[in-house]
Amino acid sequence: MVELSEKSVQEIHRNIAKYPADQKQAAVMAVLTIVQDETGWLDASAIALVAQILDMPPIAVQEVATFYNMYNTKPIGAFKLSVCTNLPCELSGGLRAALYLKEKLGIDFNETTPCGTFTLVEGECMGACADAPVALVNNKRMCSWLSNDRIDQLLAELSASQGVNQVAHTSEKTPVIQEFNETKEMGNRA
């Protein structure tokens, strides 16, 4: 059972009012965002609530929620880091940034650190290709030019805000940066 704050209810009404009364389903993305901001992720009851508010079949709402990767259809950590790995970013270090994040956090894409602080996902182009590599924090904060140092700073800042002393999630898996460098060297030799 999803309970929304008064602020969210008002925000939903404000967005619905942007469209003709018989086309309020046009507000589905905005309403999903507002509900997700309250609940963290969109479970079946959240989808059902949005469907009820907009007079839509739940499956139609579910289709929207699963199409766009800013909607969380599974539980996530406190911070969802969406790293753009589309081609323009990849050519400018997007893959390196993603691998470094994986190694620092000790998780793969679509995984959450055991402490529940970070979830790492692949993002689609965010329209900030010139600032690559880029990542979005919780769909809202854009982080650009992600060198390893900037990633370290970002993780430290986010961890501190959660009361996590240190990003002590270093992986015991094969170091992916090493893996990446070896792959690159093989490519250079080819």
Ligand code: FES
């Ligand atoms: S390709 Fe990454 S922001 Fe455009």
